[in-house]
Amino acid sequence: MHRPKNYALTFSVKQHGFTLLEVVLSAGLAAFIMMPITASLLHFNQHKLLVQVIVQSQSQAQLAVAQLLADWRNLCSAGVTSGTAQTIDLIRQYQGRCMPYSYAYNITSHSLTRRKFGGRNSGFLAQVESVDFYYGVDSDKDCQIDQWRRSYQSSERTDLHQVRVMLQLRTPASRQLRIGKTILWVWHEEDDVVIHPADFTWRVLDVCP
Amino acid sequence: MPLANPSIHHKIHQNGLALIEVLLSLGLSSVMFLVLFTAQSYSQKVIVYSQQLHYANRLLDRVAHQVWAYPKHYDFLLSTASPASVICLYGGYCNPVAMAQAWGAHWQAEMERKLPNGQLGVFCDSGCISGDTLYIRLTWQQSLAITTDICQQGVACIDLKITL
Incomplete structure (x- = not known):
């Protein structure tokens, strides 16, 4: 390659770095901007988790109540035969026949199980934290409930009018939620679930007009 | 190849952001975040309101089931119950x-515990006799509630009518 002899190349590039003050101010500004952004993201995430849990718990409670009421709708023969605080035995229609069924709470699987006479226990309602039955009975035949008791036997001279089902359900929730106790639920830290009530009253039958 | 202008003067000017630009950006970001937070807070309030409505509806359902058990004693649902009545x-x-008094006290206590300024109302058009209409009304304080026929602004209410 030919190069002229008188060639003078003057190339001056001045590169100044950032001063300490500029770096500190830039970092401060970045932090100032990042703080609300991070807080917003965390807040949005919390909000999203909260909405998810609310919707899940509400639909879960409605489904659980509907499932129990639907299952207990077609009673026949003696109807509810016996019950304790955590179990209930009744006779309901199954394929056109009256069949005894037992419902009980299983603490290890956190579920309400159902057992057909002569059959095995099967899970009926999942994610149950606790269940408590109260039996509203009329012992003097005046068509009004005069006692709410923890157990019931159809052989006793009482009419069963209603059953109060005090149900507590578990809804899985993200650990990030950590909302503690609110008016409507309790956070269970070990299992990452919120426990919420789904109480309802079951009118057994219209004993009186 | 020979260079036409052998002398190259390369001068680089780097202008940073002016203070006014930085301030404007910060101001714009602040407004944006303020709007986002306001929307978020409002959304949170709506969720709380929805949760309260859901709870109140469930309670109303339970109350409606219970009142049937005491057809001749609706008047006593809201009369003063002794603390010992809880044993009932x-x-x-x-x-x-x-x-009936025990149930009334129980529901009232539940309303007060779960909803701000929660109140239970049970009343009839006239005398609570057969053919009359029984109203069961739940009210509580809620800033998002709008004015309705039966409730004023800031008070949420739901009610149930039962023909006796």
Whole structure:
């Protein structure tokens, strides 16, 4: 390659770095901007988790109540035969026949199980934290409930009018939620679930007009 | 190849952001975040309101089921119950009047505990006799509630009508 002899190349590039003050101010500004952004993201995430849990718990409670009421709708023969605080035995229609069924709470699987006479226990309602039955009975035949008791036997001279089902359900929730106790639920830290009530009253039958 | 202009003067000018630009950007970001937070807070309030409505509806359903058990004693649902009446709901034998009072006290306590300034109302058009209409009304304080026929602004209410 030919190069002229008188060639003078003057190339001056001045590169100044950032001063300490500029770096500190830039970092401060970045932090100032990042703080609300991070807080917003965390807040949005919390909000999203909260909405998810609310919707899940509400639909879960409605489904659980509907499932129990639907299952207990077609009673026949003696109807509810016996019950304790955590179990209930009744006779309901199954394929056109009256069949005894037992419902009980299983603490290890956190579920309400159902057992057909002569059959095995099967899970009926999942994610149950606790269940408590109260039996509203009329012992003097005046068509009004005069006692709410923890157990019931159809052989006793009482009419069963209603059953109060005090149900507590578990809804899985993200650990990030950590909302503690609110008016409507309790956070269970070990299992990452919120426990919420789904109480309802079951009118057994219209004993009186 | 020979260079036409052998002398190259390369001068680089780097202008940073002016203070006014930085301030404007910060101001714009602040407004944006303010709007986002306001929207978020409002959304949170709506969720709380929805949760309250859901709870109140469930309670109303339970109340509606219970009142049927005491058809001649609706008037006593909201009369003063003694603190000992709670035993009626947990194993004690009680007459229908005491039982109705115990339920009324129980629901009222539940409303007060779960909803801000929660109130239960049970009343009839006239005398609570057959053919009359029984109203069960739940009210509580809620800033998002709008004015309706039966409730004023800031008070949420839901009610149920039962023909006796």
